[in-house]
Amino acid sequence: MRAMVVDDSKPMRTILKRLLSECGYAEILEVGTGREALDVMHAGAPELVLVDWNMPEMSGIEFVSAVRANPEWNDVTLMMITTETAIDKVQEALAAGADEYVMKPFTKEVLFDKLEIRKSSRA
Amino acid sequence: MPITAAEFDDVRDFVRQMSAIVLDPGKEYFVESRLGPLAKQRGFDTIGHLIERLHRDDVLIQHAVIDAMTTNETSFFRDLHPFEALKTVVVPDLLAKRARERKLDIWCAACSSGQEPYTINMTLQEHFGGQLAGWQTKILATDLSTEMLAKAREGRYAQIETNRGLPATLLVQYFDRSGTGWVVKPELKQNIDFRQMNLAAAWPPLPRMDLIFMRNVLIDFDVETKRRIFNRIAQLLKPDGYLFLGAAETTVNLHDGFQRLQIDKAVCYQLRS
Numbered sequence: 001m002r003a004m005v006v007d008d009s010k011p012m013r014t015i016l017k018r019l020l021s022e023c024g025y026a027e028i029l030e031v032g033t034g035r036e037a038l039d040v041m042h043a044g045a046p047e048l049v050l051v052d053w054n055m056p057e058m059s060g061i062e063f064v065s066a067v068r069a070n071p072e073w074n075d076v077t078l079m080m081i082t083t084e085t086a087i088d089k090v091q092e093a094l095a096a097g098a099d100e101y102v103m104k105p106f107t108k109e110v111l112f113d114k115l116e117i118r119k120s121s122r123a
Numbered sequence: 124m125p126i127t128a129a130e131f132d133d134v135r136d137f138v139r140q141m142s143a144i145v146l147d148p149g150k151e152y153f154v155e156s157r158l159g160p161l162a163k164q165r166g167f168d169t170i171g172h173l174i175e176r177l178h179r180d181d182v183l184i185q186h187a188v189i190d191a192m193t194t195n196e197t198s199f200f201r202d203l204h205p206f207e208a209l210k211t212v213v214v215p216d217l218l219a220k221r222a223r224e225r226k227l228d229i230w231c232a233a234c235s236s237g238q239e240p241y242t243i244n245m246t247l248q249e250h251f252g253g254q255l256a257g258w259q260t261k262i263l264a265t266d267l268s269t270e271m272l273a274k275a276r277e278g279r280y281a282q283i284e285t286n287r288g289l290p291a292t293l294l295v296q297y298f299d300r301s302g303t304g305w306v307v308k309p310e311l312k313q314n315i316d317f318r319q320m321n322l323a324a325a326w327p328p329l330p331r332m333d334l335i336f337m338r339n340v341l342i343d344f345d346v347e348t349k350r351r352i353f354n355r356i357a358q359l360l361k362p363d364g365y366l367f368l369g370a371a372e373t374t375v376n377l378h379d380g381f382q383r384l385q386i387d388k389a390v391c392y393q394l395r396s
């Protein structure tokens with residue numbers, strides 16, 4: 001299974017990558033901006049993308065909207081990982097097309113549970 | 124705060140009598156780690172002094188000790204599969220069979236801080252809300268711990284609790300933001316009746332149930348108590364009702380009145396006909 005982590009913070013990327021590998025992802029790409037992330041998508045979309053909200057250049061929401069605008073990427077699971085905890089932010093992310101929304105701080109179990117729920121709601 | 128062997132036996136007997144929970148020998152450390160903070164909080168300088176009060180029928184202390192000794196761990200959509208089974212098989216079956224009465228009685232025994240009954244309710248409303256309109260759907264949610272029940276009734280959860288297992292779509296739909304946490308909307312509470320009940324003591328009169336969730340509580344009980352409880356469930360569950368136990372619990376080898384039913388990755392039980 002392939003996943004991608006999109007976050008402008010290197011330490012955060014490292015943490016997320018470790019969690020994803022513990023959740024069974026074999027190949028995990030990491031990029032620091034939404035633009036690079038879109039380049040990766042064009043080269044070959046992963047099954048899962050974890051994306052931060054606040055990033056310079058292109059925000060997580062803009063990235064999510066861009067991915068959802070392309071029907072080829074319908075099957076890609078998009079999870080926002082963010083410190084934004086207001087309810088309208090969650091709604092905004094879901095409306096833009098995010099499948100899940102994870103608020104920091106969180107544990108491996110949180111991510112694992114959410115991935116399991118995604119899997120079964122698709123099955 | 125260390126305890127003596129006699130004090131450990133004391134606590135063991137008391138906990139067993141009050142809740143049927145069995146503390147195996149060697150669990151001294153566990154008792155110390157749970158009762159030490161409680162003793163301190165209530166102003167006792169040793170656990171022994173706290174235990175003395177147990178015998179003076181100090182009900183508040185008794186409740187607090189039982190609360191401290193029970194494991195309350197739970198989460199929204201815990202183990203996931205039982206709720207998938209509700210969605211795919213159990214509720215559709217009950218909807219068809221109860222189409223005339225238009226009534227469902229659900230019991231969530233040992234509901235802890237409420238995540239389980241709220242999960243059941245969200246599952247019902249999300250997937251069967253339309254069909255259940257005009258039905259009388261009641262969820263009875265019980266627990267031994269008054270502290271857990273108070274929390275369940277209030278339905279207020281910290282961020283880390285809602286993060287666990289609760290899909291974001293359901294969070295925004297069924298919860299309101301409250302300070303740094305979240306609180307369950309009234310519409311998700313209105314058909315849930317939270318009541319204190321000790322599974323190991325005499326049961327109050329209860330309606331016949333269509334669906335029983337009794338998960339992750341029997342595991343701490345002795346065999347005799349488990350058998351007694353299964354006997355009562357066998358009388359309480361409707362002939363075509365469903366029983367869900369925790370992932371590490373089973374009626375097998377304890378009670379032969381039930382048959383095991385596998386629904387995809389979930390396991391539940393029905394009465395043998």
Ligand SMILES: C[S@@+](CC[C@H](N)C(=O)[O-])C[C@H]1O[C@@H](n2cnc3c(N)ncnc32)[C@H](O)[C@@H]1O
Nearest residue numbers: 142195196197233235267268321322338339340
């Ligand atoms: C681990 S929690 C399980 C919560 C939930 N059913 C779940 O599976 O996530 C166990 C609960 O059982 C309750 N409990 C322990 N002994 C009990 C008894 N004798 N009668 C009723 N509830 C009891 C505890 O207070 C605790 O809330």
